[in-house]
Amino acid sequence: MGRQYFMVFMVLLFAVELTGSVSAVDTNCEVGIRVNYEYADDNGNINPDTQELTDGNGIKVNFTTTFDPAANMTKIKFNYENITENTVFTVKIRAPGYRELSHTFKLASYGTGYAAHLSLQMNATDAYKRGREITKKADQLLNFTKTGEVLVITTAGSAYYKNQTTEDVLEGILNQGRGIISYGKGNLLMLRKTRLDPLDFAFIVRKGNDLILTYFKNASMTPLYVGTVSQNMTLTQYQTLQKKLGDDTFPIASLANAWAIGLSPDILREAAFHGHVCMGTICGYAMIETLLKYYPATNEFGLPLEGVSYQVIGVPGGSDDDVFIYAMDATPGKRAYVGFNTTEDTNIVGFIRWNSKTKTGTLIIMAYNLQELIKKYKQETCETAVSELKFNAWAVKKLKTNPESLVDILYAFDNLTEEQVHYLMGYEPNKGNTTVAAAGLDLNYILNQTNLINATPSSRTYSTGTLTYDDLRNIGRLAAEKAIELFRAIGITLERDDYQLFVLTSAGYVRLNGQDTSPVWDGIYDVLGSRLSRKTLLPVHAPLWGNLKFDFCLVNGTQKIIKSIYYNVTSGTFTVQNSASYIIEEVLPYDPPFDVLMGWLFHNHVCGGSSPGYLIADYIFNNYPKGENEKYIYVTTLDNCKDDILFMLLGVSAGQGTYANQRLTSEETTLETTGGGMNGMVGYIIVWDEKTNTGRVAIITWQSPRFVPGSNSYEEYIRLYKHDCSSPNLVSLPTVSTAAERLINREELGILLAGGTGSMNALQYIFSIPANRTLADLVQVDNGGSHDGNQGGVPGGVPGGSTGGVPSGSSHGATGGHAGYSPGEDISATPASVSAASEVSEESSVEGKRVYEVKNATSPGSDSGSSAWYVYGIVGVLAAAGLVAFGFLKGGAGK
Numbered sequence: 001m002g003r004q005y006f007m008v009f010m011v012l013l014f015a016v017e018l019t020g021s022v023s024a025v026d027t028n029c030e031v032g033i034r035v036n037y038e039y040a041d042d043n044g045n046i047n048p049d050t051q052e053l054t055d056g057n058g059i060k061v062n063f064t065t066t067f068d069p070a071a072n073m074t075k076i077k078f079n080y081e082n083i084t085e086n087t088v089f090t091v092k093i094r095a096p097g098y099r100e101l102s103h104t105f106k107l108a109s110y111g112t113g114y115a116a117h118l119s120l121q122m123n124a125t126d127a128y129k130r131g132r133e134i135t136k137k138a139d140q141l142l143n144f145t146k147t148g149e150v151l152v153i154t155t156a157g158s159a160y161y162k163n164q165t166t167e168d169v170l171e172g173i174l175n176q177g178r179g180i181i182s183y184g185k186g187n188l189l190m191l192r193k194t195r196l197d198p199l200d201f202a203f204i205v206r207k208g209n210d211l212i213l214t215y216f217k218n219a220s221m222t223p224l225y226v227g228t229v230s231q232n233m234t235l236t237q238y239q240t241l242q243k244k245l246g247d248d249t250f251p252i253a254s255l256a257n258a259w260a261i262g263l264s265p266d267i268l269r270e271a272a273f274h275g276h277v278c279m280g281t282i283c284g285y286a287m288i289e290t291l292l293k294y295y296p297a298t299n300e301f302g303l304p305l306e307g308v309s310y311q312v313i314g315v316p317g318g319s320d321d322d323v324f325i326y327a328m329d330a331t332p333g334k335r336a337y338v339g340f341n342t343t344e345d346t347n348i349v350g351f352i353r354w355n356s357k358t359k360t361g362t363l364i365i366m367a368y369n370l371q372e373l374i375k376k377y378k379q380e381t382c383e384t385a386v387s388e389l390k391f392n393a394w395a396v397k398k399l400k401t402n403p404e405s406l407v408d409i410l411y412a413f414d415n416l417t418e419e420q421v422h423y424l425m426g427y428e429p430n431k432g433n434t435t436v437a438a439a440g441l442d443l444n445y446i447l448n449q450t451n452l453i454n455a456t457p458s459s460r461t462y463s464t465g466t467l468t469y470d471d472l473r474n475i476g477r478l479a480a481e482k483a484i485e486l487f488r489a490i491g492i493t494l495e496r497d498d499y500q501l502f503v504l505t506s507a508g509y510v511r512l513n514g515q516d517t518s519p520v521w522d523g524i525y526d527v528l529g530s531r532l533s534r535k536t537l538l539p540v541h542a543p544l545w546g547n548l549k550f551d552f553c554l555v556n557g558t559q560k561i562i563k564s565i566y567y568n569v570t571s572g573t574f575t576v577q578n579s580a581s582y583i584i585e586e587v588l589p590y591d592p593p594f595d596v597l598m599g600w601l602f603h604n605h606v607c608g609g610s611s612p613g614y615l616i617a618d619y620i621f622n623n624y625p626k627g628e629n630e631k632y633i634y635v636t637t638l639d640n641c642k643d644d645i646l647f648m649l650l651g652v653s654a655g656q657g658t659y660a661n662q663r664l665t666s667e668e669t670t671l672e673t674t675g676g677g678m679n680g681m682v683g684y685i686i687v688w689d690e691k692t693n694t695g696r697v698a699i700i701t702w703q704s705p706r707f708v709p710g711s712n713s714y715e716e717y718i719r720l721y722k723h724d725c726s727s728p729n730l731v732s733l734p735t736v737s738t739a740a741e742r743l744i745n746r747e748e749l750g751i752l753l754a755g756g757t758g759s760m761n762a763l764q765y766i767f768s769i770p771a772n773r774t775l776a777d778l779v780q781v782d783n784g785g786s787h788d789g790n791q792g793g794v795p796g797g798v799p800g801g802s803t804g805g806v807p808s809g810s811s812h813g814a815t816g817g818h819a820g821y822s823p824g825e826d827i828s829a830t831p832a833s834v835s836a837a838s839e840v841s842e843e844s845s846v847e848g849k850r851v852y853e854v855k856n857a858t859s860p861g862s863d864s865g866s867s868a869w870y871v872y873g874i875v876g877v878l879a880a881a882g883l884v885a886f887g888f889l890k891g892g893a894g895k
């Protein structure tokens, strides 16, 4: 880790549109620019980007620049015809975290040429300042520059500050943390929220066995809380914390404690994406490891449309679902995740592995059994009560040593046909035309298919690598140096901190021999200055078993030069590829907003289908803003690429039960006014009020814009994102609107999330709710009034009745999710009616099909008649303990 800024680069900006060729009267001109940054320690550390040089007529002048960090001086060289001392030039300069600067100047005759020396002051953006100042304040309180260790959790990246995206806040945190905080160290976590949420910061340091937190709410410079956040805190301490942090208590506490026990940074990022670390997070990873051991991805896979290795059929609400979406890159927009409440057990999941040669698939159904895990935990630790933070710590150890012990493979079937895949996942023979709706995890259906045979598991063994942080960081450096070499070979010298050089990589998502690869980011930053907060280092979503790949893309105007390499684990060398690995590059010339870029990175590519997502999200934020006690729940009905953008931006989560993908057919979602295909009733948004247990549901419709044939749709869309409708290529504007808007109660919410009633799908059900209701009516309905339609089985196998019913008056569970972030949430959140279990258990014919021991709802075990299954016991205990404080049950608090 030598000096970061050892290089003097010269950039040769390609000569394209210029003022003609060099003529005999051209004069050599040289301008030295010293940029003084508002934050003096940025001097010499940030290479300012000379965006453009124009003459007095506004005509662009070609130039080259050299940055000398020691002198903190940028030298610009160019030629100009017929220059005099009165010729005027304007230079535009930018630097990450700073406001763009435009400066007009003249040159003086100097020997055979002309020259000028400029000293320019650059002012930081408000967002950058806020990031730096709060980090500085936290350092004063926690003194982490001394110990060199800190964890930062922030909503920056998704929350807005002063109505703008917050990448500069992140940049400020990183620059103030000078080397101690970095993406590659995994100690800057972006807690996923929405742009409407407050900008919050948590800084955590270790102090002996304790963990100390400093928490800043809503960008305030005064910390709201300074004190312990350790798993060992007392009940009183916990309550004090909760009084201050409210709903953010468990997210912050669980992430902090998981970091402290060394949970892998990629899992921490998944948890920040999900909202917190919980048993679902840990068991989700355990399921993936078990899957890869017995039913590994092979080269023969390939699912149609979006090329994913596995399709996932989830049941939202069990937290594990977000792990599959994140770590397997099984995103709903890629049609790789489908899930709605088809069973009452949210901790169950199906994986489909497809062999495109034999046209058959394997269906693996797994679950984790919370009650069993709690039993094991108590046995092994001799604890009599369960604190979720300690329970997490126990499970993390299991994940490292014996992940299989956390999960059960309930069924594994081979011989799955195309038709069966279509039934479960939905079918879209060609893009934009869904002909079969997804049934989701319909266990009745699955267990009645007579062609399915027990799958033969392989038993792969994987050894975990021993690369250190420095080793991995060095891979990043070597990759960047390889890029420099490849560009040099075509006459281009790469410059550090170049705004126009983008590094797209799977680092941070893929693992090398089981190891997280995020340190690679730091290595790339060392050499090229590329960073996510600068929009120049772009981690592209990939499954954790994917290859470590890099695209280096230099943009000039609308042109792109891409050099692509991948890392060979066994030889430790890079292989150059002829074609690019990614197609995110297509949007880079048009400077997309940071948040849509995050959405595209999540989707793993850009495409026409994903483009509407940002505009639909805009519409929802503007027309259905959520208040303080409210949260968003979004359900996809017309599934395509845009759903990944919506998922990311709306802050919804399948794991928390605030997102479901109930894929309907194009026909079912067509509206006369919008037409079919990708237009129509794309989904519905619910603004749910936790306090009153009521919500507002609105069916969202979309109608695509039309552009002049031949225009670049990315460019046109990005203009629309920026509220610029002036493009001459815009033939007609897109239309986002609401097809129906209704007030709903908890019971109705449950019906919607289960996919509707037997006779009506969710959209039809929404239309059937009276439009003229008032909140007062709602309360009546809630108090025992029976709204029709709550009888009858739901097609997906959900038994009739009480789909939304939650026992014991628990405040969570409306969505089967993590509504309250309480320690009991995973437990109490499970919609407790067990009728699904008993229904499935009637399948006696499936007995012989089980390949592994089954201890779960789907097992026709002896207690299948008792409605208890495992959920009630826990809920009961938690309720008894008066679960005000998460993580503490009776007796669990005292230490």
Ligand SMILES: [Zn+2]
Pocket: 274, 276, 277, 278, 279, 280, 281, 318, 319, 655, 818, 826
């Ligand atoms: Zn969770």
Ligand SMILES: [Zn+2]
Pocket: 603, 605, 606, 607, 609, 610, 641
């Ligand atoms: Zn796509």
